[in-house]
Amino acid sequence: MQTIDTLIDMAASFRGSRADIDALMPQIKTPDALQAVPDDRILAAMTRAIFQAGFSWKVIDNKWDGFEEAFEGFVPVRWKFMSDDDLDSLLKDTRIVRNGQKIITVRDNAILLCDLEDAYGSAATCIANWPMTDFIGLLDMLKKRGSRLGGTSAQYFLRSIGKDGWVFSRDVTKALIREGVIDKNPTSKSALRKVQTAFDTWHQESGRPYAHISRILALSVGPL
Structure with missing residues (x-):
């Protein structure tokens, strides 16, 4: 090398x-600054990275205000209880990209973030304090416990919120x-x-x- x-x-x-x-x-971001990121912004960043994967980033960027409106600000405790009616409504919502499998990741990743909040106080605290000498462990955790956060999606998500890696x-x-x-x-x-x-x-x-x-x-x- x-x-x-x-x-x-x-x-x-x-x-x-x-x-x-x-x-x-x-x-x-410094660990202190990253730790202050609200979990709704963590879920939003996860969702953005997932929808960008295999799709035009420009289209997602142009529609992002619509995503924020459709998902009511991405509050994890709201979306961990995504109902069938919620899903049906979102599948008809032209403000977003209507990909059913990716829409469901919002529910699954909201569940992960709520679990991390219970364990660490917030998902941001967990991510901010994860040691860089085990960055592969953080990626593995997101892949196994999250939804569609394998490959580079988790890496781009972490980069977007300011996590080193x-x-x-x-x-x-x-x-x-x-x-x-x-x-x-x-x-x-x-x-x-x-x-x-x-x-x-x-x-x-x-x-x-x-x-x-x-x-x-x-x-x-x-x-x-």
Whole structure:
């Protein structure tokens, strides 16, 4: 594995300068700031990531105000009790994308968030305090206990609320293969542990957030 400094130089060769690279780093929240995010915003962010998966992000962005109205602000305790009548109404609601399987995830993920609230005080508290050295454990929990939060959906959801962590974009995966961390898209537990170890190493070496390391890896592949 090359050092972060070397990877930044590689990225800068495509982007112009180190300052240009720094300007492209994603915004992350401190644990205290993330812990203050209300759980209705957590459910909204989960839902947005799920509906964006395999669909035009621009369409979801343009309809998002309608989603907020249709789901009455995404209060988890409201939607954990989604009724058949609620579902029927939502399937007819032109303010949203009427995908039944994805609509049902709002109920299932609301149940998860209510369970996390019971256990931790809030879902945001659970997420904010989850150690970065076990980011794969957080992703695994969301995949197993949530609905349609596997693949990159959970990663994009976490990035959107400001949680530090990586996103397996196409270029990040290419960079990890180039660096010898993995040999293909990391889906197995052993491959994910290798990715965790690599990010831990780069973080210890540089002090940079995992999200910044992820973006540097993507930028080191080349121009868009």
